[in-house]
Amino acid sequence: MPKRAKLTQGSTLKHVFSMSLTGALGLMSIFLVDLVDMFFLSMLGEKEAVAAVGFASAIIFFTISIGIAVSISATALVSKAIGSGNIDLAKRRAVNVLVYGVFFSSIVVWWLWPKVPHILLYIGATGRTLDLATDYLQILILGMPAVMASMIGAGIMRALGDARRAMYVTLAGGIVNAVLDPILIFGLGLGVQGAAIASLLARFFMVAISYHGVMHIHKMLGTFDLMEFIKDAKGISLIAVPAMLTNMSSPLANAIVMEYTSSFGDDAVAAVAIIGRVIPVVFCGIFALSGAVGPVLGQNYGAVRFDRMHNAISSAVLYAFCYCAVLCVFLYQVQDWLVEVFNASAESAELIRFFSTFVSFSFFFQSLLFIAIAVFNNLGKPFVSTLLNFGRATLGTWPLIAFFALFMDANGILFGQAVGSVIFGCLGFYMARKYIETLEEKEASNIAPSRSNNHDEPL
Structure with a gap:
């Protein structure tokens, strides 16, 4: 190698x-x-x-x-x-x-x-x-x-x-x-x-x-070389176009959330805006996970090392769990400081504290979705990533926040998003695991006939 x-x-x-x-x-x-x-x-x-x-x-x-x-x-x-x-x-x-x-x-x-x-x-x-x-x-x-x-x-x-x-x-x-x-x-x-x-x-x-x-x-x-470029352009587009669509799902989910939040007044909108600024800074290590797992999967897929691909997925889950455990505890500890720094009103402070105490854990499950996206983007099924992300942005957002808001008011919007992350994180991760197993079985079935046809072929 x-x-x-x-x-x-x-x-x-x-x-x-x-x-x-x-x-x-x-x-x-x-x-x-x-x-x-x-x-x-x-x-x-x-x-x-x-x-x-x-x-x-x-x-x-x-x-x-x-x-x-x-x-x-x-x-x-x-x-x-x-x-x-x-x-x-x-x-x-x-x-x-x-x-x-x-x-x-x-x-x-x-x-x-x-x-x-x-x-x-x-x-x-x-x-x-x-x-x-x-x-x-x-x-x-x-x-x-x-x-x-x-x-x-x-x-x-x-x-x-x-x-x-x-x-x-x-x-x-x-x-x-x-x-x-x-x-x-x-x-x-x-x-x-x-x-x-x-x-x-x-x-x-x-x-x-x-x-x-x-x-x-x-x-x-x-x-x-122009001819080689034309030959590669289709393969590039088959990954890039679904990835573009995948990236567009986040603003869609944010728009749905802000629309529902606005019905609870400016204090709720301000709280969601503050949380939206905190999330990228605190959980940037989770957002980077997809880009980190992808190369590991890609190289080992090219090397036909499915054992290492399974290990990479398990390693990513362990990393995500450790990262989220530390940062969620950190958020819980600094929630009063966040309220003070952003000069949040009493209503806004309640939402910030609810997020820091009960909702931040959902980013572990969101990390499972990011791992799944890395699997499908790097192993030939990028449109599955698009479907998963848009599913989370729509089915995993709109009906859930509408339902929980009926019982929990503005807190229900944050809780509904968290439940959507749990559902689609687990679903995406399960699909990604099964897809790698399918690729492994396919590779094994392709190797078996070639071995039977040529017993002297080196392994």
């Missing part, structure tokens, strides 16, 4: 832990940069500036989701080739996914850029807020191909098992953004435009970091 297939050797628990934690640090840097942006802009004393970035962020989320989806393709396709020992195929797929992503994102920019004011107006931005949001978004959206390239580069490095350098991509971008923000916003007096330019420059810096890792450290970009 080639030396590069490092995830086919050693402890699967160690691989899952290290790749999840480095992925969590990378995600943390993104969330913290968002907070830094909002902090600096709030210092301008102009509420329209903060609101403008808030409106723009809703659209930026979708563009980043596209980059994440294509990077999932890169991780799945490259890791499988690495695991099978075909380095040339891995290099070919790496360059083709990169070209695919940059071309696709450039088309999105070309289509989206002139429509930015109309989209912002549609989602509610008006007056000066609309003007500032348009300026911010039209600058930032130009960096979408750079985001795509850097995410694909990070995905390729995760496929190789180099989670540390993959983390450097987002970490370095976050640091550059945080340094440039005060210089451009206050030093040059550019305000919202300065924040956008800082983020744009940071994204090009991310490209440089990812290119250095993929090209100079790992030498993993092959020579581009």
